[in-house]
Amino acid sequence: MLVRIEHTTQYEYSQPLLTSTQYLRMTPLSGRTQAVETWNLSTPGASTFEWSDQYGNRCHTLTVNKPVSALKVKVSGLVRTRNTDGIVGLAPSELPTELYLRETMYTLCSPAICDFAEPFRKQAESNLIDALHAIMLKIADTVTYSPGDTHVHTTGAEALEQGSGVCQDHAHIFCAICRKLGIPARYVSGYLAADQEHEAHAASHAWAEAYVERLGWVSFDPTNRSSATEAHIRTAVGLDYSEASPIRGVRSGGGVETMHATVAFPGQAQMQSQSHSQ
Known part of the structure; x- marks a missing residue:
């Protein structure tokens, strides 16, 4: 099955976010159950560095070094999956x-x-x-x-x-x-x-x-x-x-953080969303 994925996570802050370091595990790898045809990570206003952890996960470190009022993380791509009976x-x-x-x-x-x-x-x-x-x-x-x-x-x-x-x-x-x-x-x-x-x-x-x-x-x-x-x-x-976890890290400043995440599978008429504040 060919699956198109669009996953957007939007953070809004009540005060300027001064700095932030987040660890992203949002990039699938090809293997027995799936083949990644295309994949893109977008983090406007933030820098990222790619690395692999001890489990072989493809990870990115996201860094914000200047004050911002919002932060957006988006991944999208095409993955061809296979039925392997689990x-x-x-x-x-x-x-x-x-x-x-x-x-x-x-x-x-x-x-x-x-x-x-x-x-x-x-x-x-x-x-x-x-x-x-x-x-x-x-x-x-x-x-x-x-x-x-x-x-x-x-x-x-x-x-x-x-x-x-x-x-x-x-x-x-x-x-x-x-x-x-x-x-x-x-x-x-x-x-x-x-x-x-x-x-x-x-x-x-x-x-x-x-x-x-x-x-x-x-x-x-x-x-x-x-x-x-x-x-x-x-x-x-x-x-x-x-x-x-897809996103995990620390921040300085920002006051109250409000997060809204959406996952869409274009062509499958399905949208998922989640919001929370902390």
Whole structure:
């Protein structure tokens, strides 16, 4: 499937923004599940420097060195996706899979996470793929998709305990449960380009991948109760949201920041948007 993506993030400030350094992970890479045909990053009034992180994500450091009242970040391009039944495989260069067993602040194994994970242990030992699908579906049944109930700092354990959250929370819970069971798992950020029954969408999407012997990385999207399809476009991976979020950084000045993000898939009659102030 050929997908055209236009993702614009606009920041407005109540006072002059003096300086800002942001780390962008908004550039997809070609691989087994997708081929990037064109991609462009635009940041008017700011400079960018391209680099790759330890996970192989293509990153950019955005720097603002003079006062501004607004900041715009836009990415756009064409990505041709493939249906691989959720199998991502292995990249030519991979970190040791044991790294993806590490707990993070977002994926701490709370008593609730441990209790959730334990019933799947025997199944995971006998049929890992079936167990992973069962975990994915149980998360979807237990944690209702409800935008606004959580925020970017909510942990997987907190979302599980309150019984609601968004795709970021589903991915964190999945990773935490897998790691408790000794299964390497990682967080994935990207886009979902087709209407799905259970996804109300924000400015971007998140899901998870688990490592399975002889298959490599296999994707699981609890929010949509399925493995990743040709509608999923991967932009970054990491241990959790903090390492794979599209935009993350620090600023000086600016007062109150208002953010508005839109994601459009021209030709598919679909627009997604998200706004917040802080």
